[in-house]
Amino acid sequence: MAKCAICDKGAHFGKVVSHSRSQVSGRSNKMWKSNVKSVRIKVNGGTQKMYVCTSCLRDGKVERA
Structure with missing residues (x-):
């Protein structure tokens, strides 16, 4: 999974x-995926393709190339 x-x-x-909250069979595994995008960003004067979450993109923590 991308980070x-x-x-x-x-x-x-x-x-x-489950809604019935059965102790024996009412639980199953779940995975929540983060909203991560592959974008080109500026790094040390050049461009690099990295995985960045949308909250970092929105907050301006990276600059798109």
């Missing part, structure tokens, strides 16, 4: 609990 090169945000894992 953000700026803030290191990646996928999160947990459990999904």
Whole structure:
């Protein structure tokens, strides 16, 4: 899974609990994926292609090439 090169945000894992909350069979695995995009950004005077999350793009932590 891709991670953000700026803030290191990646996928999160947990459990999904059914509505009946049965202790035996009501839980299954779940993965929440972060909104990570592959973009070209300016790094040390050149351009480089990296994975950056949309919150870092919105906050202006990187400059697009």
